Amino acid sequence: MCTTCGCDDGAKITVTNLQTGQQDHMERAASPQAHPHDHHHGDGHHHGHDHPHDHDHPHDHDHHHDHAESPALAAVAGLHAVTVDLERAILDKNDRLAERNRAWFEGREILALNLVSSSGAGKTTLLERTIRDLKSEIAINVIEGDQQTLNDAERIKAAGAPAVQVNTGTGCHLEADMVRRGLDFLRPAFGSLLMIENVGNLVCPALFDLGERAKVVVLSVTEGDDKPLKYPHMFKAAELMIISKIDLAPHVDFDLDRCEAMAREVNPGIRSIRLSARTGEGLGDWYEWLRQARGSAALPAAE
Amino acid sequence: MHEMGITQSIVAIVVEQAAGRKVTRVTLEIGKLAAVMPDAIRFCFDVVAQGSALDGAALDIVEIPGRARCLDCGGEVMLAEVFGHCACGSRRLERLAGEELNIKSMELETA
Ligand SMILES: Nc1nc2c(ncn2[C@@H]2O[C@H](COP(=O)(O)OP(=O)(O)O)[C@@H](O)[C@H]2O)c(=O)[nH]1
Ligand SMILES: [Mg+2]
Ligand SMILES: [Zn+2]
Ligand SMILES: [Zn+2]
Numbered sequence: 001m002c003t004t005c006g007c008d009d010g011a012k013i014t015v016t017n018l019q020t021g022q023q024d025h026m027e028r029a030a031s032p033q034a035h036p037h038d039h040h041h042g043d044g045h046h047h048g049h050d051h052p053h054d055h056d057h058p059h060d061h062d063h064h065h066d067h068a069e070s071p072a073l074a075a076v077a078g079l080h081a082v083t084v085d086l087e088r089a090i091l092d093k094n095d096r097l098a099e100r101n102r103a104w105f106e107g108r109e110i111l112a113l114n115l116v117s118s119s120g121a122g123k124t125t126l127l128e129r130t131i132r133d134l135k136s137e138i139a140i141n142v143i144e145g146d147q148q149t150l151n152d153a154e155r156i157k158a159a160g161a162p163a164v165q166v167n168t169g170t171g172c173h174l175e176a177d178m179v180r181r182g183l184d185f186l187r188p189a190f191g192s193l194l195m196i197e198n199v200g201n202l203v204c205p206a207l208f209d210l211g212e213r214a215k216v217v218v219l220s221v222t223e224g225d226d227k228p229l230k231y232p233h234m235f236k237a238a239e240l241m242i243i244s245k246i247d248l249a250p251h252v253d254f255d256l257d258r259c260e261a262m263a264r265e266v267n268p269g270i271r272s273i274r275l276s277a278r279t280g281e282g283l284g285d286w287y288e289w290l291r292q293a294r295g296s297a298a299l300p301a302a303e
Numbered sequence: 304m305h306e307m308g309i310t311q312s313i314v315a316i317v318v319e320q321a322a323g324r325k326v327t328r329v330t331l332e333i334g335k336l337a338a339v340m341p342d343a344i345r346f347c348f349d350v351v352a353q354g355s356a357l358d359g360a361a362l363d364i365v366e367i368p369g370r371a372r373c374l375d376c377g378g379e380v381m382l383a384e385v386f387g388h389c390a391c392g393s394r395r396l397e398r399l400a401g402e403e404l405n406i407k408s409m410e411l412e413t414a
Contacts, residue, residue: 080413081327086320086406090312090331173305204305207338207404232385233338266386268394 013178014167017185018153024181094208097176101211104183105194111294112194114174114210116234117218118227119200122244122277124152126218126286127195128159129277134287135160138294139192143182145174145199152197162186173204176211193294202231213293214239221249225259232266240271240289247276306343307351309404313344314351317409321356328410330363336385336401341366360410369401 013026089095105112115123124144131140142163144152153165164182166174179196188194196212198205205215217238219227222245228235235241241263243256260272273289275282317329329348333341341364348362369382373389374397380389382401388394 081410082413083328083408083410084320085408086316087408088316088320088406090309090316090404090406092316093312171308203338207305207309236385265394 012169013171014169015178015181015185016150016153016165016167018150018157018163018165019185022185024185026178026181091207094176097180098209098211101176101179101183102213105211105213108188109191110188110194111192111290112196112210112212113293114196114198114205114212114215115218116198116202116205116215116238117200117220118202118223121200121218121220121223123197123200123218124155125277126242126244126275127161127197128155129280129283130195130286130290131156131159131161133283134290139189141186141188141192141194143174143179143186143194143196145178145197147171147199168199172199172201173208174198174210175208179210193290202227202234206231206233206237216240216242218242218244219259220245221252221254221256223254225254225256226262228259228263228266235263235266235270238267238270240273242286243272243274245276245278246274246281247279306340307347309339310344310347310351313348313406314355314357316406318356321409321411324356325412326357326360326409327412328361328363329357330365330407330409332365332367332403332405332407334367334369334401334403336369336382336398337404338385339404365407367400367403370399371396371401372399 015024015026016022017024101112104110115127117123127142131142134140140161142153142156142161144156144163144165145168146152146165147168147170149167150165153163156163164185166178166182168174168178174196182196183194186194196210198210202217215234215238217234217240219241221243224230228241241260243259246256249256256274263270263272271289273282273285275286277283313329313331317326331344333339333344344364345362352358352360369384369387371380371382371387372378373380373391373393374395375393376389376391378389378391379399380387380396382396382398386394387396389396
């Protein structure tokens with residue numbers, strides 16, 4: 001257990017299909033402890049004596065290193081280290097699995113989006129509303145990531161879309177293989193929309209590619225408007241920033257323009273949409289963005 | 304954050320590559336813009352390495368400073384953060400270095 005990260009190595013992942021109740025359990029990256037190894041290296045190391053010697057001789061000075069040294073010293077004396085170049089990307093495995101997901105999506109013209117935010121920014125509420133507004137026009141599937149509970153996937157199901165819940169335990173982000181398992185349950189159709197709601201966290205999900213077409217970062221007006229500068233990696237990685245809960249803007253000290261300026265400082269190409277899933281304000285811009293991202297004119301103009 | 308999981312990946316990759324041999328040193332390359340804290344990796348490493356072929360191995364971390372090229376004037380810019388701007392005022396920067404997250408090498412014990 002790492003004090004910095006709070007993730008621990010015993011993390012168990014559970015993937016639940018809300019349609020059938022079926023569950024799948026995954027282990028995190030194979031524990032290195034499972035690999036036994038040999039501790040005998042060095043212990044058997046002996047210096048051979050080429051020169052003959054007389055054992056009747058009372059002195060042992062000419063062969064002292066045969067017996068007088070401790071095995072440990074002998075090991076050090078005979079130890080050779082060899083450096084092996086690895087040149088391996090640490091996240092190589094996840095990156096490769098993400099590329100496979102990406103190819104799978106592209107082949108099926110599925111638009112996959114990775115929604116990230118701090119916990120409570122309004123991702124699930126926005127998805128519920130989006131599903132209610134668009135479900136008659138476009139097939140939407142959702143993979144919900146949370147450390148615990150099936151709550152969000154149940155909300156999505158109630159809103160009318162197939163959902164899979166991935167519970168990461170102590171893990172603070174989704175990884176590509178978890179999305180793969182979710183897809184095995186969902187089997188999203190050709191041309192559909194896949195929303196992946198990541199675990200509430202603005203740091204770790206930035207590092208783990210899931211194979212999505214774009215990351216969408218959600219920031220609510222009840223958070224600080226300087227969040228783009230505080231979590232630059234995420235705002236840099238995102239294609240779209242959604243400023244959510246703008247119905248609350250009059251009650252809080254959140255400068256929308258300042259926030260957008262800071263997001264552009266981190267990521268000059270980022271798009272911004274201001275909306276409220278409660279009042280519906282701005283949702284039309286979001287649906288328009290989805291339509292364009294999907295590269296299709298099949299979505300309805302929103303309200 | 305994510306350093307524990309990343310350290311597990313490091314140890315798993317090295318254990319696999321070492322194929323049963325004892326590892327005495329691991330050298331990583333971590334960019335200063337990679338969103339990974341070397342100190343947290345160091346802390347996690349001893350814990351994760353315990354009982355594996357990396358038990359007791361030294362960990363060297365080479366930190367790579369952030370560097371970018373300005374797409375407007377062509378100048379080179381040093382970056383302390385993932386974002387920044389050139390002396391010419393432009394923010395259109397192409398990252399050259401600083402996002403590395405690599406295992407450079409391992410040192411194996413041979414008798
Ligand atoms: N006032 C207001 N509250 C909202 C809005 N969207 C979400 N919320 C509330 O914010 C809280 C967290 O929302 P949720 O969607 O669960 O956030 P998530 O953790 O990002 O999925 C809930 O109490 C929602 O009712 C909004 O547009 N306006
Ligand atoms: Mg949620
Ligand atoms: Zn993490
Ligand atoms: Zn310049």
